[in-house]
Amino acid sequence: NAGVMQNPRHLVRRRGQEARLRCSPMKGHSHVYWYRQLPEEGLKFMVYLQKENIIDESGMPKERFSAEFPKEGPSILRIQQVVRGDSAAYFCASSPRGRFRDTGELFFGEGSRLTVL
Amino acid sequence: DAKTTQPPSMDCAEGRAANLPCNHSTISGNEYVYWYRQIHSQGPQYIIHGLKNNETNEMASLIITEDRKSSTLILPHATLRDTAVYYCIVNAGNMLTFGGGTRLMVKP
Numbered sequence: 001n002a003g004v005m006q007n008p009r010h011l012v013r014r015r016g017q018e019a020r021l022r023c024s025p026m027k028g029h030s031h032v033y034w035y036r037q038l039p040e041e042g043l044k045f046m047v048y049l050q051k052e053n054i055i056d057e058s059g060m061p062k063e064r065f066s067a068e069f070p071k072e073g074p075s076i077l078r079i080q081q082v083v084r085g086d087s088a089a090y091f092c093a094s095s096p097r098g099r100f101r102d103t104g105e106l107f108f109g110e111g112s113r114l115t116v117l
Numbered sequence: 118d119a120k121t122t123q124p125p126s127m128d129c130a131e132g133r134a135a136n137l138p139c140n141h142s143t144i145s146g147n148e149y150v151y152w153y154r155q156i157h158s159q160g161p162q163y164i165i166h167g168l169k170n171n172e173t174n175e176m177a178s179l180i181i182t183e184d185r186k187s188s189t190l191i192l193p194h195a196t197l198r199d200t201a202v203y204y205c206i207v208n209a210g211n212m213l214t215f216g217g218g219t220r221l222m223v224k225p
Contacts, residue, residue, distance in 0.1 A: 033212070033213075035215070042204075042215045042217055043155075043215040044215075045214060045215075048212060056212065089158065091160050105163040106161075106163065107163075108160030109160050110159060110160050111158070111159075113158075
């Protein structure tokens, strides 16, 4: 049973370009969470999605960032017109249900590291 | 979410027990205590969670005080591979908010 798959693992973009990060949750998981970790900082929640729905986007920057989790295919975190401050590791996590108190687990991927030149 | 307080760093000798404390004095009745760790720059890894009873699994033990205002994660025999940042999170189970955590350094 494959874990949470994120790609690309490393992405380099120049300022003003677009970055697309993909996350395939574990099989049977319909809830996806995106976190961002700036260098030498902790993980910050960005957005929580269920299939075809954004449940909580309170951590998403108001501009340039968007996320989706379509009925088919991976979840996508899209960053338009990237700036140097977007350089960070972006982690995706999945769970089989929104309230994971029964198992306690969010399953995290290994992250996508975005570098903006 | 209830706020948690953890020491920023701790050292532990290899083979000894590592006891990582966490204060969560504002925890509410339906909130669980979760522990995760992040080794170097990898994705966070679930360790254990509990509501009010002590819990044990193959990785660690979780001791929660009777008033639930604090807890301790115990790694019974720390190895060098346990060097990581350990996060204590209190939540009702619908989203995790990571704080600064405790950077545990296991030394030979």
